[in-house]
Amino acid sequence: MTGWERFLDTFFNARVMAKYWPDILYGMVVTVELAVLVVISGIAAGLALALLRALGIRVFNWLLIFVVDVLRALPPLVIIVLIYFGLPSVDIVPSGFVSTWLALALVLMAFSEEIFWAGITAVPRGQWEAARSTGLSFIQTLLGVVMPQALRLTIPPLTSRTIAITKGTALGSVVAVSEILGQASSAVSNSYNPSPLMLGAAAYLVLFIPVVVAGRWVETRFAWKR
Amino acid sequence: MLDTFFNIAIMRAAWPILLAGLGNTLLLSATVVPLGLLGGLVLALLARSRSRWVRWPLMAWVDFFRAFPPLVLLIFLYAGLPFAGIELGGFGCVAIAFFLNTGAYYGEILRAGIDSVPTGQSEAARSTGLTRGQTMAFVVLPQAVRNVLPDLMSNTLEVVKLTALGSVVAMPELLFQARQAQSLTYNPTPIVAAAIIYFALLWPLVRLLSRLENRALRTG
Known part of the structure; x- marks a missing residue:
């Protein structure tokens, strides 16, 4: 065998790939499930918190800012490990999937709350005052006048942050979630061949390249013109 | 509850282990951040090339x-490359993987920064007799960096957080040490301590960033 053939046989072994591609495909499904759950719950929670913050209840806001800061400062993997290995000590035993979902959704919640809040404060005061003086209530002003303007501002930063956090689903492999990386890693140790890892890498690219390209488009499309 | 998550005796026992981990976390960050910045700068400068044969592969590299x-x-470098006879070791794998990852991010940020400097600036600088290199180094880059400073800092924060992944490939950084201590003591206190x-x-960086970001949107 030439060196090139040996390389192909090691990293692109057709036999190994044929055996393990259903596993990787299953991993893709789990990754997508996890990602969708994280994105929906994380952004919804972040938006809810930002709206609550607009009510201006001082003690609540201090607490909120502190929690958001904690979630922004801790590495997501530390939060996953804390949930997965910590909670069982108080007889709550979350699965790896739930731990990863919870941790990533909390992180996305924190980041998106910050982004939504920055968007809300970026809407000029005059908008508030004008809306209130036409007789709209505080809630009507917030939801009908301020949020539509704020949301547009938040789209570019929110997109890139969401993509970055969604890639964190790979961290689930550390706590035995059978997503792409987990499936690929166990296939590598079962077959003693790195080809499944190449399949896994391809699976990530198939999932995320379109997302990154779409994100690039969204960022330019909604860019905040100076 | 306190005994489970904030056990003082265990915290005291685990302290030296955690401290060693913190040292490695800092060392890793101090390696990856400058390398990533340098790589990002190279990418950002190359992105200004007029030839599409340079720009397109570059964009593919960054998006990849x-x-x-x-x-x-990281897992690919750690578990895949040894099959090709390349053993990089824990630290090497982590440093290279994160350099490649974060270099792409720094590159995008710096590119946006350079784009944000008005062309008049470099035209003016060139007409006073500065060379292209001098214009970039002394006129464009300082303004570019200032314009995207919050993003650069935010990415640096992400790099430090990223180092926690080193634990997966047995690199003895803070999270790895905490998990070792946890499995020795059957108690989650070391992980809480690491957190x-x-x-x-x-936290200081997060606070500062949150201020800068708010200000950027408000005056933007």
Whole structure:
């Protein structure tokens, strides 16, 4: 065998790939499930918190800012490990999937709350005052006048942050979630061949390249013109 | 509850182990951040090339590493490359994987920064007799960096947090040490302690960033 053939046989072994591609495909499904759950719950929670913050209840806001800061400062993997290995000590035993979902959704919640809040404060005061003086209530002003303007501002930063956090689903492999990386890693140790890892890498690219390209488009499309 | 998550005796016992981990976390960050910045600068400067044969592969490179979860890259270097006879060791794998990942991010940020400097600036600088290199180094880059400083800092924060992935490939950084201590003591206190250390280390940066970001949107 030439060196090139040996390389192909090691990293692109057709036999190994044929055996393990259903596993990787299953991993893709789990990754997508996890990602969708994280994105929906994380952004919804972040938006809810930002709206609550607009009510201006001082003690609540201090607490909120502190929690958001904690979630922004801790590495997501530390939060996953804390949930997965910590909670069982108080007889709550979350699965790896739930731990990863919870941790990533909390992180996305924190980041998106910050982004939504920055968007809300970026809407000029005059908008508030004008809306209130036409007789709209505080809630009507917030939801009908301020949020539509704020949301547009938040789209570019929110997109890139969401993509970055969604890639964190790979961290689930550390706590035995059978997503792409987990499936690929166990296939590598079962077959003693790195080809499944190449399949896994391809699976990530198939999932995320379109997302990154779409994100690039969204960022330019909604860019905040100076 | 306190005994489970904030056990003082265990915290005291685990302290030296955690401290060693913190040292490695800092060492790793101090390696990856400058390398990533340098790589990002090279990418950002090359992105200004007029030839599409330079620009297109570059964009593909950046998108590739932005789409690829850093942990997957790390596992590939750590578990895949040895099959090709290349053994990089824990630290080497982590440093290279994160350099590739974060270099792409720094590159995108710096490119946006350079784009944000008005062309008149470099035209003016060139007409006073500065060379292209001098214009870039003394006129464009300082303004570019200032314009995207919050993004650069935010990415640096992410790099420090990223180092926690080193634990997956047995690199003895803070999280790895905490998990070792946890499995020795059957108690989650060391992980809580590690979380507190991360928080103490990164909170100032988070606060500062949150201010800068708010201001940027408001005046933007």
